[in-house]
Amino acid sequence: MIDLDDTDRAILRVMQGSATLKASEIGRRVGLSQPAAWRRIKRLNEAGVLKPRHLDLDLEKLGFGVTVFLGVKLATKGRVSLEDFERAVTAIPEVQTVQHVLGMYDYRLRIVARDLPDFERILRRRIMTLPGVGNVEANVLLSEEHLPGPLG
Template identity: 40%
Template structure:
């Protein structure tokens, strides 16, 4: 972003990252602007890529998707072609809600959401292991989620933002 964030931008971002359903008028009122300048700021933040997209967060438990697992994945041979093939395959798997390349003895960390242990086992066997790229998987079943947020820590962007958020 070419223009630096100011305290009003930070407040706008804080509001909409907690509730993307707020109207521009509601955001404007809460930050002390009229709707037009507030809309222009939001549009600038979208155009610059600071705001990537707006989403609705669903209650997975109410949908019957309460089984969550973190898996470290080690590829058999971590060549560029195998890394690309694995990442392409993972992008199409709805059960994988997060995938990151990591340092250490593993190549990837996956966060997987399914209905239950049986669905997870079938997913692992039929979708991940069937790729023929994986040499090792270590799975950790989530017992209870202590903190789960999508909010960026805006106070870390710069010190004057921490005071305003």
């Protein structure tokens, strides 16, 4: 864990709003020169605080209007390894995230589909045929709000 001061937290808050800002703009917003902001961002990056950046696509505009969170309970933990399930489920292009969780289900998947019939096809033909899948529970995403996180 890295020790963060108020300036580091301010930089992270600014970057959460827009990760494409240049160090000069970040520095201006938090009261630092461009070189000072760049050094701090570099230190945060080297410490692993900043994860590799990825492109955040608007899936709805690309034709994927339905997002489903699917809880998956493995039927036979002893017969199917977790690695076999994870390897098989990550090969499905519509599966965006695979989370191994503690609770009622063993895994929580985030799946995108064009519509509900498309999700049903993915569920029947791809998910339910995976090794070890037992019970599933689907929750359709109605809306989503991104929050800044615990940087207070």
